[in-house]
Amino acid sequence: MNTTENIYSLYKCRVLRVYDLIEDVKLLLFRFENPDIAESWTCKPGQFVQLSMPALGEVPISICSSPMRRGFFELCIKKTGRVTDKIHELKPGDFVGVRGPYGNGFPVDEFEGSDLLLIAAGIGMAPLRSVFMYAVDNRWKFGNITVINSAKFGNTLLFRKELEAMRDVAEAENIRIIQTVTRDPDWPGRVGRAQEHIKHANTDPEKTYVCVCGPPQVYEDVFNTLIKNNYDPRKIYVTLERRMKCGVGKCGHCIAGTSTFLKYICIDGPVFGYYDIISTPGLI
Amino acid sequence: MSDTMKPKVGIHGLTSCYGCQLRMASVQEILRVAQRFDIEYWSMLSSDGTIRHVDIAFVEGSVTTMADEEELKAIRENADVLVAVGSCAIHGGVQGMIFGEEYRKVFGEIYGNCTMDFEAKIAEPIHKFVKVDHNLPGCPPEEDEIMYYLATFAMGSYPEEKDYPVCAECRRNGYPCVLIERGEPCLGPLVVAGCGARCPGHNIACFGCRGPVPHGVAWFDSLARTFREKGMEKEEIKARMEIFGRQYEKMNEMIEKVFEHED
C-alpha cells in the first residue's frame, strides 16, 4: 500500500467474519492490517468508506458498526452489481482496500441530551445501525430511544435477529424496538409501514432527533407523519445515496442541488437535514 | 482462478464479414488468451469443435438463415453467458438495412425463380431470438475492449459497458469537430464510444459503424434536426443514419418527427 499522501490510497483490511443477514445482504467484519492505522482510525455514525475490490472497482459503503470499537469495523452490503457481487464472495482471511471515513455523519454531539427516533425502511437499517450502536454504547448521553425497522417481509427485515435479541436490555434501558412488515401475511409481529408506527414511539416529539434512511419513495410519507405528530422539522435528518467515484468531492457524480445550493453528497452529506431536502429539488 | 478452472469459451459466427472473429484472433496477446481460457469452439481457427456447454459464448454475425437461427438457439442453450459481438450481432449490421417487403422483392430480383436448398431470412440482430447478456460493440470491436471484456470474464466478473457517444472520445482526444467545422454529417453524437473517435481523428465524419449508444440515449431526432439545419434533406439523413441504425426501433419515427412540420 502507498505511504504517500495520495488521498486515493487504500488501507489494507482483512475480512474476519462474514454473516448472512437476509437474502443478498451480508455483514462483514474487517480489521486494519496496519497497527498504526488500527489505532488511530476513527469515524462518526453515518460516515462511509470507499471499499475497493482489486481489478473490479470501488464502492461507497456506510459504516454500520459502532465507532466506539477501535481497529475493527463492520459493513453491511447488498449484492447489486459488479463490485458487490464479488464482495459477497469474500471469505475470512481475504483482503480488501479501504479508504475513509468520509462524509459528515450524523451530528451526534448535537443529539446529546435528546430522545432519538431511528426510522429505517428496506436496507436503511445499515447506516442507522451505527447511530443506534453509538447511542447504546453511550447510553447515558441520550434520552429515550425508539428504533422502527421496516421491510416488506419478515425475512427481509435487516438485523431482525440482532434487534430481537436486544429486547431484554432494551426494556431495561428505555429503548423501544419496533419491527414491522408490509406484505407478509405469516409475520406474527407488527404490520404496516414505518410511519404508521411513529405514534408508538417512546420519544417526546418536542425533544427528539429523528434519523431516517430508506428508499427515496418513503421519505415524503415519513416526513408528513413526523410533522403531523409534532416532531421538529429542524431535528429530522436523513442519509442519502448517489453514484460516487471518489468520496472526497472531486469526481462530481454526487453533486446535487440548485444554483444557490450546490452540494456534494459525499462531503456535504450524506446526512442532510429536512430543510435541505425540501429546498433542493432532486436531492431525493 | 487456478489452471484447472479455466473458463470455457466458444466463439461463433453467424452471417457477417467475420471481422469480429478475425479481430479476436488477431489481438496481440492471443497466445495468452488461449492459455487463460479453454477454447471449446472456434471453427474459424480450429477443426476440433462441436457445440458443448461453455461458460461464455461469443457470437458474431446476424441471423439471416433458418440454420443461423437454429445454431444460435443451440449456442444459447449451451452457454451460461452469451455475448453479442459486433454490429451485426448487436444491431443486424449493414445487411440489416433491407426490411420486410423490400426484402422479398430484392431476394426475388436476385435469385429469380431458382429454388434454393436453404432458406434465407431478413438479417436480424441476435437479441431478437435469444437472451443476450452482454454486448461487445464495434465493427469490428477494438483490441482494448476485447481484452477488457475477456479479462473481466476470466476473473469471474463482467465488463462495464459504455453508454456515451463517440463525441466524448473525439473531444478528449482534441480532434477538430468535422460537424461544426465543415458541416459534414458526423454520426459521432449517436454512436457508442470505444473507437477513440478514429474517423474524426482522420478528418472523416463518423459513419456510425459501432452502432447507436445503448439504453435509449441515441438521439436520432436531435441529430436529424442538426443535419437539417446544415442543409440536408430527410432522405439523405435517413440514408446515412440507417447504415448501422436501421434496426434501431425508433429511428424512422424519430427522424420523421423532426420533419413533421415541414411537409
Next chain:
Amino acid sequence: MKIEREIRNDHIARIEGKAGVVVELGDEITAKINVTEGPRFFEMITRGKTYEDAATICSRICSFCSVPHKLTAVAVAEDALGVEVSEQTTILRDMLYFGNMVESHALHLYLFVAPDYLGYPSAFAMAEKYPQLMKHGLELKSYGAMVQSILGSREIHPENAVVGGFGKLPEKSDMERILKSGTEALQAAVATVDFFAEYEYPTHIDLPRNHLAIRPHRGYSVYGDGISASDGFSFDIEKYREFIQEEVVPHSFAKHSRYRESPFMVGALSRLINNSPLLDGTAKELLSTYRSLLREDNCFANNFAQAIEMVYFIEKINEMAERLTVKKEERVQPEASEGKGYAVTEAPRGLLIYEMELENGRVASLNVITPTAMFLPMMEVDVRNMAKGMWESGYKDPDLIGNKVEMTIRAYDPCISCSVHVVRL
C-alpha cells in the same frame, strides 16, 4: 445413381466464413460446396448511398479483404467520376493494399493451413510444439496489421482510404515504424517460403486449368486495367461480362462464375503463373530456386505462391517506405457527380471486379464479382477429383477422405463472406 458413401461437413473449419461440403461416393462421384451463409445484398444496400458511404459499406463484405473491397470501391467511384489521384496517393494505396496481402496470407498460411500440414486441429494446439513457426506467423500478421493501421486507420475496415486520397496522411515517424519492423518481417517471410516448400502436394488432383490474373499497370501490382488468362487471352476490364459469366446454383447463396464456359482459377498461384516475370528482388530469386513448386495444375501450389508473394510485398512496402517523403496534400474533390466506372484489383484471393453507376453522387447500380465466386466451380472440380482419386485407390474411411477434401478447399483460401455478398446480373 448408387451412393455408397456420403461425406458431409456442414461447417468447414479454418476458412473465412461458413460453408459446407457434400461429397457423394459411388458409381458416380459428385461434390458440392454448400454456401449456406445468408445473402447480404451489398448491391442493394448501397443503392442510393453516396459513393463514400457505399465504399465504406462495401468494406464490410469481408474482413480479410476489407482493404481490397474498400480500395476497389474507391477506385470504381474514381473511375466513374473521372478523378485522377496524385502519385503519392497511388503509392500509399499500394502500401496499404500490400499490407493487407501480407496479413491475409500470413493468417491463411499460419492459422488455417499450417495445422493441416503438421496434423493439428488448430494453431493453438500447434503453437506449443512449434513456437518458432508461430512466432513467424504472428510477426507477419502484426506487420501487415501495422501497415494497414498506419495507412488505413485500422487493420480491418480501413476508414482512412477515401475517394480522392486519404483522410489523414501518415507522418515521417509512421514510415520509420514500418521500416523498423520490415527487416524482421522479411526474414519471417523467407522462412515461410522454406517451410511451405517442404511439403509435398497431394496427388489425384493434377488437372490443367485456366488461370486468370490482372493485367497490371506497372510491375507486379494489384491495380490494373484488364485481365489476362493463361490461355493467352487478355481483355479490358470494361468487357468483363463478355468473358466471365455468373449463374445461380441451388446449393449456394454464392453465385458461380465461368470463364468462356469453363471453371477457372484465380489467386496467388494464378498471379504468379501469369505475372511472375514482373517480380524482382528476393522473391524472384526464391522463385527461381523453387520454380518446380509453382505447379499450374495443382491447387496446393497456391500456398507456396502466397508465401512467395509475402516476401515480394514486404520488400516493396519497405522500398516505398524508404523512398517516400510524405507531402501535405489535399484530397482530390470530384468535379462530376455521375458516370459509370469499372475497376479491377487483385485481392489476396484473386481478382476483384467492381462496376458502378453513379447519379447525383449516389449509387444507381453496383456489381461486384469476388474471387471466391470465381473459383468456386474450379474448387468443386478439385474436391471431386480428390475424393474420386482417394476412393478409387482404395481409401474408404470417410474421415480420411473428408480431411483431404477440406485441405483441398483450404488450399484455395476461400472467402465465403465475400462470395455471398450476392451479385446482380
Next chain:
Amino acid sequence: MQKLIYIFWYIRKMRYVKIANEQIHDFLNQLKQYGKLYAPVKVSDKFYDRKEIDDVCDIAFDYVRTLLPAKKYFIHPKEKMFDIDIENGTYDEPEEKIEPFVLFGVHACEIVGLRILDGVYLRDYVDTYYKRRREAGIIIGLSCLPDDHCFCNLRRSDFVDIGFDLFLHELPDGYLVRVGSPTGHKIVDECAELFSNVTQEDIAAFREFEEKRQQMFSHHGSFDNMRYLLELTARDELWDEESEKCLGCGNCTNTCPTCRCYDVQDIPDIDGKTAERIRFWDSCQFRSHGLVAGGHNFRETKKDRFFNRYVCKNSYFYGLGTSYCVGCGNCTYFCPAGIDYLGNLLRVRSASEPEEVVHEHN
C-alpha cells in the same frame, strides 16, 4: 499551498515590464528552458488547440479559444491512478516523473477556471495528481479580444490579477508584461535583455486596449441574479425546447474550463494478476452519471441532465465569490447542435423571446 502564499505577498509589489514585438520569438524560445512549451496553434480551418511547440513561429496569438481548455494539462483526459497487484491487494501509484512545463497564451477566463479547479482539487482532500502538475506548470497569460460567444465580462472573469506567472497585455508594438509570481520575476530577471521599461505611451495604449475590449463584448450588465432566476424558471418551456435539441454528446462539459467530473474504472490484465485503475473525463450529460445500483437514475431524462449543467455552472463558487461558469463561451462554440448557452441565459434574464442567434464558427 506554498506557492499561493508567495503569490499573495508579491501581488502587493507589482512589477510591469514591456517586451517589443521583435523580441517575442526570442522570449518564447527562452521559455523552453523552463520546461516543455505548450501554446495555441491552428489545427484546422477554424480550430486552435494547445500543442507542444517545436517552432515558436507556429504559435497563434490571435486565437479566441482552443479545442480543449488548459485543464487538460492538470487533469488528463485519461490517466492511470494505480497499478494494482491483485493477489497482494496492493495499489501503487505509477511512477510519473513530472517535468516542469510552460503554458503560453492563457486567457483570463481560463486562469480563473484553473483557480476554480484549485478550489475543488486542492480543498480539504488534496488531489495529488492535480497538485503535482499544478506546481509544475508555469502559466503565461495573454490578453484577448472577445467574439460573440464570450461573456466573461458578465462573469467578472475578464481580467485577472492573480493565478499566473506572467501576463502579456497586447500593445501596438509589443506587450505590457505583468509579473504575477516569484517564478515570473525569475523569468524576467533571467531574460532581462529582452525587456524594457513601460513608458507613458504604453500605459495609454493599455488603457485604450482595455476600453476597446470592454466595448467589444456583445452584452453588458450583471448576471448576479442568474442563480435565483434559473431556479424560478426551472419549469419553463425553454428547457423542454432546448433540451429537445441536445445530442447528449458532452462536448459542452468536455470543453468547459471548469467541468471536472471524472469516472474511474479498473482494467484487469488478461493474466488476472494485475490491473490498472484509470480515471477519465466524464460528463453529467451522459446517462450513467446519475445512475445507481438497482437502476434508479437521479437524472433520468435528457432534460434533467441538460438543466443540471445550467444549474451547476451557474451556482456559486465560494472560493472566488463567482460562479463556476467563467463565461468563455466554449460550450456554445463547441456544441454540434448549435445550442446557445449564453442566449438561453439571456432569455432567462430578460424573459424575452429568443433573438435570432446565428451559430457561426469563424
